[in-house]
Amino acid sequence: MLLEVLFHDLQDLAQIRDKLNPIFNHLGMKLSQPTEKRLPGRPKEASEAELLRYEALWVDTFRGLRDGNPEIETEVPAGSSMFIKRSGPGQEQLYIEGFGKPPRVIRxxxxxxxxxxxxxxxxxxxxxxxQFEEAMLDPAPVRAKVAAIPSERRLWEALKRADNATRVRRIYSQSNIWLKPRLEFPGGGFIEHWPFRRILYRDAEAFCLAKLDPRYPGRDQRKSGDYRRVEYLARVMAGLTVRLAPSTAVEMLRKMKHTEQCICWRCLMQIAPRFPISLARYLAEGNWFR
Structure with a gap:
């Protein structure tokens, strides 16, 4: 079964940060992807850019699990929308979502x-x-509210305490928001929007072992301590996502050089290592949505 997806979502950096998937927004691109569960394959060599992308996604996942997303008001193009065609055995189905309009499912x-x-x-x-593509042409930006997304703080606390793979997988399965890989549609059906999250279930044992590393800030009781744990665990999971050993990924990301021309997510947010403010402090001060 295939999904043909056409997104139109012209967003600036602040809006990209506000999304659950801040890196893989597809701007006016037509995609085809299978709907079956599929984990990323083993790359020949994990690039720094790839590792950085997954670090950002896992930071946002663990941060959201801990804190959720507040309701915010942001500027979006009036034509922001999504067109999905699902085909395969049986009936085809269209899912059309236009800005300011209820989603439509046409079978x-x-x-x-x-x-x-x-x-x-x-x-x-x-x-x-x-009609969808015509509506995408020259959309006028408007102010709109993005609904709050609740945290799953109980699961975050449990994830920090989990000392074996069974407990991690149980926590993963209990999540209704932040650890779910699927984006489900009101009229039925889904798209595998966050497939990288399945890696936590797959590599639950490696996740637990990584917390035994002396670099893990497990005893830091400062306000920023929990966000240091978010950063460390995000680096662990970024490594596992691209099939790198957690210790290797942590060191690669810690020692990575960022030039003045760098436009990675860290440099765009003006945080360490190129800038003085740490990610932990940035998150503790609530800057993720500012």
């Missing part, structure tokens, strides 16, 4: 097997897509 009529019926359905699909 192919049952028993549409004759050439005329199939042509009629394809014509309707093309018409819907043409």
């Amino acid at each position: 192919q009529p049952k028993f549409s097997t004759t050439p005329d019926e199939l042509r009629s359905w394809r014509s309707r699909v093309q018409k819907e897509q043409d």
Whole structure:
């Protein structure tokens, strides 16, 4: 089964930070991806850029698990929308979400097997897509509220205490928000929007072992201590996501050099290592959404 996805979401840096998936926003790109569960394959060599991307995603995941997202007001293009075509065995289905409009789910009529019926359905699909793409042209930005997303603080505290793979996997399975890999649609169906989160379940034992490393700030009781744990565990999981040993990933990210031309997520947020403020302090001061 395939999903054809067309996103239109022209966002600035502040808006990108506000998303659960701040790095992999697809701006006007048409994608095809299978809906079955699929973990990232083993790369030939993990690049620094790839490791940094997953560090950002895991920071946002663990930060969200701990704190949630506040309701914010931000500027978005009026045409922000999503067009998804699901095809495969059985009936095709369209999911269309336009800014300020309720999502629509359009299903192919049952028993549409004759050439005329199939042509009629394809014509309707093309018409819907043409209308969607037309609405994407030159959208006027508007102010809009982004709903708050609650934390799952209980699970974050349990994750810090977990000392074996079984407990980590139980915590993962209990999550309804921040550790779920799927984005589920109101009319049924889903898209594997955060597949990297499955790595926590897969490598639960390695996650526990990484907390035994003396570099893990497990006893730091300062206000920023929990955010130092967020950073460390995000680096561990970034490494596991790209099939690197946690200790290797932690050291690579800690020692990574950032030039003045660097536009990685850390440099765009003006935090360490290139800037004086640490990520832990940045998060403790509530700057993730400012």
